[in-house]
Each structure stands twice: as C-alpha cells, then as structure tokens.
Amino acid sequence: MSFSLVYQKIKEYQTIILFGHKRPDGDCYGSQFGLKDIIKTTFSDKSVFVVGEKVSYLSFIGQLDEIDDDIFKDALAIVLDTATRDRISDSRYKLCKEIIKIDHHIVLDNYGDINVVEELIPATCLLLTKFLLSNENLKISLVGATALYTGTVTDTGNFRYRGVNEETMQLAGKLLSYGVNVEHIDQLLSVQSLRAVRLKSYVYRTFKVTKNGFAYAIINRLIIKYFNVGYDEAASLVSLLANIQECPVWALIIKYPKDIRVRIRSNGPNINTLAEKYDGGGHHKAAGATLKSSSKIRQFVKDADNLVKEYKEKQEPII
Ligand SMILES: [Mn+2]
Structure with a gap:
C-alpha cells in the first residue's frame, strides 16, 4: 500500500x-x-x-x-x-x-x-x-x-x-x-463581518424574479465599493438565491471594472449552453458567463427566463 x-x-x-x-x-x-x-x-x-x-x-x-x-x-x-x-x-x-x-x-x-x-x-x-x-x-x-x-x-x-x-x-x-x-x-x-451581512441584505432586498422564475441580482461597482468587499467575496453570494422553490435557475450579475461577469446556478435545467452563448461555460448546474456591456443584461435575462419556461413546460405538461 x-x-x-x-x-x-x-x-x-x-x-x-x-x-x-x-x-x-x-x-x-x-x-x-x-x-x-x-x-x-x-x-x-x-x-x-x-x-x-x-x-x-x-x-x-x-x-x-x-x-x-x-x-x-x-x-x-x-x-x-x-x-x-x-x-x-x-x-x-x-x-x-x-x-x-x-x-x-x-x-x-x-x-x-x-x-x-x-x-x-x-x-x-x-x-x-x-x-x-x-x-x-x-x-x-x-x-x-x-x-x-x-x-x-x-x-x-x-x-x-x-x-x-x-x-x-x-x-x-x-x-x-x-x-x-x-x-x-x-x-x-x-463568523461573518458586519459589512458582509449588510451586502447579503442588499442582495435579498434587490433581487428580481422574472415571469417564469429566473432569480437574479445585480451588484455594481459602487455597491462593491460601498460595502468594501472583494469581487470574489461578492460573487460567492450567488448561493443566497439558491433553493427558492419557484426559481430553478438563479444568477448573480457583477459589474467588474472591465466587464460584467455572471455566476449562474441551477437545480433544474442545464445552464452550460446558456453560459457558452455569453462567452462563458462550466458545468451543467454551475457556470459563468461574461457580458460586454450593461445593454446585454436584458437579453441575457430574457434567455435565462426562456430556459426556465421551457424547463417548467417539460416538467408540468399542460393537460
Ligand atoms: Mn479537498
């Protein structure tokens, strides 16, 4: 041995x-x-x-x-x-x-x-x-x-x-x-710092859910600066939106100095194809994407919402 x-x-x-x-x-x-x-x-x-x-x-x-x-x-x-x-x-x-x-x-x-x-x-x-x-x-x-x-x-x-x-x-x-x-x-x-808890509360207060159940929050540079957290620490907060019964896909959109990075997670449909469409990739249930500018966020959210819609239709066929 x-x-x-x-x-x-x-x-x-x-x-x-x-x-x-x-x-x-x-x-x-x-x-x-x-x-x-x-x-x-x-x-x-x-x-x-x-x-x-x-x-x-x-x-x-x-x-x-x-x-x-x-x-x-x-x-x-x-x-x-x-x-x-x-x-x-x-x-x-x-x-x-x-x-x-x-x-x-x-x-x-x-x-x-x-x-x-x-x-x-x-x-x-x-x-x-x-x-x-x-x-x-x-x-x-x-x-x-x-x-x-x-x-x-x-x-x-x-x-x-x-x-x-x-x-x-x-x-x-x-x-x-x-x-x-x-x-x-x-x-x-x-143990967690007070600023980390405050940032969590910001994510919980501001996250949105699309019509079909895609949950996401956006953290911009000002927020990062205000709460004095690192970008990696902020990105880890994607887990805050996990396990919402109505939302099988969730994401955290973070505006970095040069681009916008998205952490996407799922306990429903595979999301790697969505991530690949937006200059990213990863695993079936955990992936990352990059958006060139803020104007791309709307299209990304729409695509993610569609993915959830298709998934839910397959899950619960209309009788
Ligand atoms: Mn290990």
Missing part, C-alpha cells in the same frame, strides 16, 4: 515542506497543518514547513512559514488536496528533491514521484486520517486532529454532500476522540 511508502519517505527526510493549492480552502489548510502535526508529533526532530497563500478566516488552523529558497533543495515536498501542478500555490515545489501527492480529486496529473489518490473520499483530511491509522507509530495531537476535522467539515459541507458514508463518520469519530471542540470550530467557520 502506498501509505507505507509515504511513511518511509517521511522517515527518510530531515526537512519536509507541505504544499497546498491556490485559493486555499478548509480541506487544503486542514490537511497541510494536520499532516504537519502528525509528522512533528511522531518525529519531533524533523523540520516541517507549511507554505502557501494566507487566508485569514482559516488562520486558526495554523500559521504559514516563510522560508528561503535554499531550504527546498534537500527537502521532501508533500502536496495536499491539489489535482494538477499548475494549481500548486508555491512553485518552489519544483526545487524539492522528491514530490509526494496526496489528494482526492479526479486524477488529471500524476505530478508526484509517489501519488496517493482516493477519488471517492470526500476530503483529503479524511485520507490523512486513514494514513494516521495505517501505522501504529504515527501520532497526532489535539491541534492536528482539530485541523483534520475542520477540513472534513468544510469539504463535506457539514457532512451534507454526496460521498459522505459510514467510513466518513468513523474517521471523523476517530478525530473527535482526541478531544476536538466541534462547537468552537463551527463558530470560527461561521
């Missing part, structure tokens, strides 16, 4: 550097800091560093290290939760002596010298929990268990997403046995 190979490599190297992906999420941070804790708790004399992008809302999981380029050349790189090499957040993984990939995304790029990938497991943090249990020499502290549990919670959407099964709960239960404070983690992950 490849876990024993990973164990051997960790034992072999004095310096180990843990990498994650660009725009890190809870599972990325959780697996980086969780593995750091496993290595440090088991082999206290090793130097273990975590590199990557800083994300303030996840900083309770652990603090990133800033290290010089010359440390990399004799180090073992372990890249976590990252499907392809262009997604690795620090390109200095190339300087390392050997690379291990540990991940749960669909395999597109076996960039590691050793690749440990389990596509069906719902979090990399759970894969690391299996690694921990695979060898009785491996140990973890409460700090590491908290990191791994946090990543499990975020990547499974609080154990709500597809892929959650008996094994998920057993592994999560094992992490809890180290004394993880689930309520505290939930509070840290749920």
Whole structure:
C-alpha cells in the first residue's frame, strides 16, 4: 500500500515542506497543518514547513512559514488536496528533491514521484486520517486532529454532500476522540463581518424574479465599493438565491471594472449552453458567463427566463 511508502519517505527526510493549492480552502489548510502535526508529533526532530497563500478566516488552523529558497533543495515536498501542478500555490515545489501527492480529486496529473489518490473520499483530511491509522507509530495531537476535522467539515459541507458514508463518520469519530471542540470550530467557520451581512441584505432586498422564475441580482461597482468587499467575496453570494422553490435557475450579475461577469446556478435545467452563448461555460448546474456591456443584461435575462419556461413546460405538461 502506498501509505507505507509515504511513511518511509517521511522517515527518510530531515526537512519536509507541505504544499497546498491556490485559493486555499478548509480541506487544503486542514490537511497541510494536520499532516504537519502528525509528522512533528511522531518525529519531533524533523523540520516541517507549511507554505502557501494566507487566508485569514482559516488562520486558526495554523500559521504559514516563510522560508528561503535554499531550504527546498534537500527537502521532501508533500502536496495536499491539489489535482494538477499548475494549481500548486508555491512553485518552489519544483526545487524539492522528491514530490509526494496526496489528494482526492479526479486524477488529471500524476505530478508526484509517489501519488496517493482516493477519488471517492470526500476530503483529503479524511485520507490523512486513514494514513494516521495505517501505522501504529504515527501520532497526532489535539491541534492536528482539530485541523483534520475542520477540513472534513468544510469539504463535506457539514457532512451534507454526496460521498459522505459510514467510513466518513468513523474517521471523523476517530478525530473527535482526541478531544476536538466541534462547537468552537463551527463558530470560527461561521463568523461573518458586519459589512458582509449588510451586502447579503442588499442582495435579498434587490433581487428580481422574472415571469417564469429566473432569480437574479445585480451588484455594481459602487455597491462593491460601498460595502468594501472583494469581487470574489461578492460573487460567492450567488448561493443566497439558491433553493427558492419557484426559481430553478438563479444568477448573480457583477459589474467588474472591465466587464460584467455572471455566476449562474441551477437545480433544474442545464445552464452550460446558456453560459457558452455569453462567452462563458462550466458545468451543467454551475457556470459563468461574461457580458460586454450593461445593454446585454436584458437579453441575457430574457434567455435565462426562456430556459426556465421551457424547463417548467417539460416538467408540468399542460393537460
Ligand atoms: Mn479537498
């Protein structure tokens, strides 16, 4: 089994550097800091560093290290939760002596010298929990268990997403046995800024629904500035319009400095074709489009409304 190979490599190297992906999420941070804790708790004399992008809302999981380029050349790189090499957040993984990939995304790029990938497991943090249990020499502290549990919670959407099964709960239960404070983690992950809540209220107050049930809101540059939020943060609010019974398709239209970008979501008809018509694309139920100017919004809304109309007609044939 490849876990024993990973164990051997960790034992072999004095310096180990843990990498994650660009725009890190809870599972990325959780697996980086969780593995750091496993290595440090088991082999206290090793130097273990975590590199990557800083994300303030996840900083309770652990603090990133800033290290010089010359440390990399004799180090073992372990890249976590990252499907392809262009997604690795620090390109200095190339300087390392050997690379291990540990991940749960669909395999597109076996960039590691050793690749440990389990596509069906719902979090990399759970894969690391299996690694921990695979060898009785491996140990973890409460700090590491908290990191791994946090990543499990975020990547499974609080154990709500597809892929959650008996094994998920057993592994999560094992992490809890180290004394993880689930309520505290939930509070840290749920906290929001006042301006973020105010912007949400703006979206709820101003969104529109077309005749056939396409829900959308528009956020312009002035609003972004007024609420002092990033464009990405604003774009994530598309989820506010999800799950309205009458609206199987919803979108957030955001006026960026140079163009207008639309995030489209659906729990009814496929929307990728609509997105493609407007210089975009994506998945069947989650896609993005680009509008060249405000004058295109009306046509886009009309097309989306039509899509919902056709979908509803198919769903509820008129008798
Ligand atoms: Mn993940």
